[in-house]
Amino acid sequence: MDEALDFQETIDKWLRVVYSNQYRLMSRLYPQAIQPLTIEQLREGPLGQDLARLAALARGEVREAKERVLEAIDSVLQILFWPPAAEDYTVPRSFWETDLGRMISMAKFRAYEPTELVSIGSAAQQLGVTRPTIYRWMDDRTLGYVRDEMSGRTFVVRADVENLRRSMETMGSEA
Incomplete structure (x- = not known):
């Protein structure tokens, strides 16, 4: 092995x-x-x-x-x-660079189908915000995310993006 x-x-x-x-x-x-x-x-x-x-x-x-x-x-x-x-x-973000953080990332990434994930750039575009806002929402767990340890890319959970977008649209229509 x-x-x-x-x-x-x-x-x-x-x-x-x-x-x-x-x-x-x-x-x-x-x-x-x-x-x-x-x-x-x-x-x-x-x-x-x-x-x-x-x-x-x-x-x-x-x-x-x-x-x-x-x-x-x-x-x-x-x-x-x-x-x-x-x-x-x-x-802490630094945890994901540890051996345990990488192991957990790999397990989490394998739990999702590729269609259930979107890139950070795509999530930012869909929500009409900047990439740093997406990272902040990832850190505070507003948006779930996974890291593909093989490619080094991070993806956001599509359902979380769609739920947040609906929530933002509802809040916008109430204003």
Whole structure:
């Protein structure tokens, strides 16, 4: 297997990151509740299972319903980026340049059919806005997007563009 697409080292690294953070929090909340876990146990847990599924999807070994893929991705991103007491989470753009970010991108890209995606330029044109506005809407999750790691291109989810366009037209007609 292509070593770059194995992802096990990446998965293990991120499981350890999440576990060390959880361990730190639990040691401050209730140290007696902490049970040391092995990497094998972490792999068997829900996060480990989600990451393993996303790796298999990224490699193209399996296909799942898009909704299930997006649900698994959102679950992982929430664990990584949703701070305590916050109302929502934000994924830093730099995350998508990490090994895990690239793996998740590949899994997400494979969940969509090509007809379900549009280029950033096309999305900007359809919505009558600039490309930086599209990027801002991608960052704040107004528009869903996927990155094709093979070509390096980013695409916007067509249904999100159409929904936002309808919403903007409705708001414009109410003004």
